[in-house]
Amino acid sequence: MNKKVLAGIISLIPISVFAHHGVASLGAAGLEGPGAPLETSSSATLPEGSWLFYGKLDYVKWKKYSWSEFPDQKDEYYFWTYGIGYGVKPYLSAYMFIPYYTKKEIKAGGQYNFTSSGFADISFMAVLGYKYDKGFKLVPKKESLDDMMDWHFTTYFGFSIPTGDYNGSAVDKVRNDFEADMATGFGKPYIRIGQTATKQFVSNPRFTILFDTNYIKFFEKTYSYKNPDGSNKKYKYGDEFRFNTALTYRVLTIPERKLRLDTSIEATYQYNQRDKEDGIKAEGSGGKILYGVLGGRLYYKNTSLGIGVKLPVWKRLNEESTQQGGEGKENYRLIITFSALF
Amino acid sequence: MKKYLILLLFSVGIAFSHDLWLEKKDNFYTLFYGHLNPSDNDQKSIEYNPNSVFEIKCFSQDGKEKSIKVERSYPLKIFGKCDSVFIGFSSGYWTKTPYGLKNLPKNQVHMPLESWKSVEYVKRLDTDINKPLTANLEITPLDSIKNVKIGDKITFLVTLNAKPVKDTVVAYDEKPIGTTDDEGKINIRIKRSGIQNISTSLKLKEVSEKADFTIYTSTLNFEVK
Numbered sequence: 197m198n199k200k201v202l203a204g205i206i207s208l209i210p211i212s213v214f215a216h217h218g219v220a221s222l223g224a225a226g227l228e229g230p231g232a233p234l235e236t237s238s239s240a241t242l243p244e245g246s247w248l249f250y251g252k253l254d255y256v257k258w259k260k261y262s263w264s265e266f267p268d269q270k271d272e273y274y275f276w277t278y279g280i281g282y283g284v285k286p287y288l289s290a291y292m293f294i295p296y297y298t299k300k301e302i303k304a305g306g307q308y309n310f311t312s313s314g315f316a317d318i319s320f321m322a323v324l325g326y327k328y329d330k331g332f333k334l335v336p337k338k339e340s341l342d343d344m345m346d347w348h349f350t351t352y353f354g355f356s357i358p359t360g361d362y363n364g365s366a367v368d369k370v371r372n373d374f375e376a377d378m379a380t381g382f383g384k385p386y387i388r389i390g391q392t393a394t395k396q397f398v399s400n401p402r403f404t405i406l407f408d409t410n411y412i413k414f415f416e417k418t419y420s421y422k423n424p425d426g427s428n429k430k431y432k433y434g435d436e437f438r439f440n441t442a443l444t445y446r447v448l449t450i451p452e453r454k455l456r457l458d459t460s461i462e463a464t465y466q467y468n469q470r471d472k473e474d475g476i477k478a479e480g481s482g483g484k485i486l487y488g489v490l491g492g493r494l495y496y497k498n499t500s501l502g503i504g505v506k507l508p509v510w511k512r513l514n515e516e517s518t519q520q521g522g523e524g525k526e527n528y529r530l531i532i533t534f535s536a537l538f
Numbered sequence: 539m540k541k542y543l544i545l546l547l548f549s550v551g552i553a554f555s556h557d558l559w560l561e562k563k564d565n566f567y568t569l570f571y572g573h574l575n576p577s578d579n580d581q582k583s584i585e586y587n588p589n590s591v592f593e594i595k596c597f598s599q600d601g602k603e604k605s606i607k608v609e610r611s612y613p614l615k616i617f618g619k620c621d622s623v624f625i626g627f628s629s630g631y632w633t634k635t636p637y638g639l640k641n642l643p644k645n646q647v648h649m650p651l652e653s654w655k656s657v658e659y660v661k662r663l664d665t666d667i668n669k670p671l672t673a674n675l676e677i678t679p680l681d682s683i684k685n686v687k688i689g690d691k692i693t694f695l696v697t698l699n700a701k702p703v704k705d706t707v708v709a710y711d712e713k714p715i716g717t718t719d720d721e722g723k724i725n726i727r728i729k730r731s732g733i734q735n736i737s738t739s740l741k742l743k744e745v746s747e748k749a750d751f752t753i754y755t756s757t758l759n760f761e762v763k
Contacts, residue, residue: 329691337720338719339725340724341716342691342715342726398689
């Protein structure tokens with residue numbers, strides 16, 4: 197029975213989608229507006245009446261250990277996320293995300309692979325944007341480049357619906373092993389609340405600093421998988437708390453080509469509660485991780501392409517020696533995002 | 539709307555290519571044309587024909603016109619005690635041709651491609667006057683300009699015929715900062731001391747044998763210590 201955390205699934209729930217539209221959406225003005233990192237959500241909202249199309253790959257390569265110690269080891273995960281956003285008001289944006297996951301595990305000392313793949317849980321999110329300019333106010337329809345340098349904030353709320361295959365994808369049918377972290381769905385909705393703050397430096401507008409914190413709440417789900425005593429398996433993923441901060445730097449702007457290049461450095465702290473299996477706190481799950489992310493983003497007209505590498509730089513996992521394939525045990529994560537605004 | 543903004547920001551660059559500004563010394567004002575803050579290759583002041591100035595007004599703080607004395611030589615000088623000075627300036631008609639740009643109306647050149655009349659205004663404020671003074675294209679600060687400091691943000695109103703002009707690009711030191719909102723307002727942060735150079739431009743179609751349109755440019759000057 198695998199009791200590891202639901203490695204990586206949450207990490208790609210696309211809070212970071214907000215990080216992508218802020219500049220690309222604003223065209224010439226955006227060529228000098230606030231920057232947007234890869235993982236930390238920015239405080240930009242979508243222009244009223246505009247549509248954002250978004251795609252992201254979070255590729256995870258897990259650290260491997262000796263087969264004698266770990267006969268079953270997570271190998272690599274592909275977290276694809278497709279999204280669409282709409283600017284309901286200048287201060288209110290709505291998003292829908294459709295994830296597709298592929299997870300590969302090498303089992304029995306390399307004798308066979310267990311791969312689960314499929315669409316995961318569709319999620320929705322609403323983002324309320326406001327700013328501080330002689331008092332707090334909702335983001336107005338129009339802002340000058342100087343207005344964009346004010347402190348901007350968003351409060352966001354999201355939830356999922358359990359459209360992914362949580363039952364079939366969680367079971368290795370070769371050995372009838374239940375592995376919650378191989379599922380492509382949670383089986384129950386989760387909810388998320390978050391808060392961002394963004395400031396472009398007035399003294400040097402090439403720099404933007406960003407803060408983003410959020411909390412995700414999960415609920416227990418009963419699976420069709422049967423325990424040895426005949427009861428149905430119950431599993432609850434540990435709630436997650438994140439605090440992210442980022443600094444972006446505008447390296448290059450070519451207005452006549454409507455092109456901009458940014459680099460970003462991020463520190464993302466993550467606290468995962470223990471999972472609960474059949475109502476009992478699961479061993480080998482949960483912990484605290486600090487990731488570092490180095491990346492860049494290229495803007496061209498109304499599109500942006502971001503690429504970065506995310507590495508765990510510090511961790512205190514609850515049972516670190518048993519948590520192969522859990523968050524904090526990545527070799528690396530490769531993040532690629534693309535967004536276009538119309 | 540955002541696409542429109544992009545086009546505007548790129549298309550109006552030419553309209554902000556030269557500045558008109560008013561310097562105050564003792565009891566007179568001097569009108570200059572060129573680049574208020576020249577880059578390495580720019581000449582600060584360019585000689586102009588004083589007869590290009592077609593309107594000169596001096597206002598008191600309550601918006602009433604005051605009499606002045608004008609010295610019509612280069613550079614133009616205005617003598618008087620004004621809380622605001624307003625100047626209208628036109629370099630005339632300009633026409634693009636296959637042979638280059640001519641300072642003539644289109645009915646006086648061979649093979650005209652595109653032509654326009656250039657009309658520029660500059661308003662200098664030396665005290666707070668928070669309403670438009672003329673019916674021309676004009677920029678008015680809605681916040682106090684007294685004791686303003688570098689880094690402060692001021693709301694400006696763009697008007698034509700004393701009515702707000704929306705979606706027009708406003709520049710600070712020739713650099714576009716954004717477009718006005720539905721109420722003709724835009725916020726701009728003061729970035730340096732000295733004479734402030736805030737400008738906007740409008741291109742209006744003209745039904746005439748001389749030009750296809752008129753480009754109106756308006757600049758606001760005030761001093762920050």
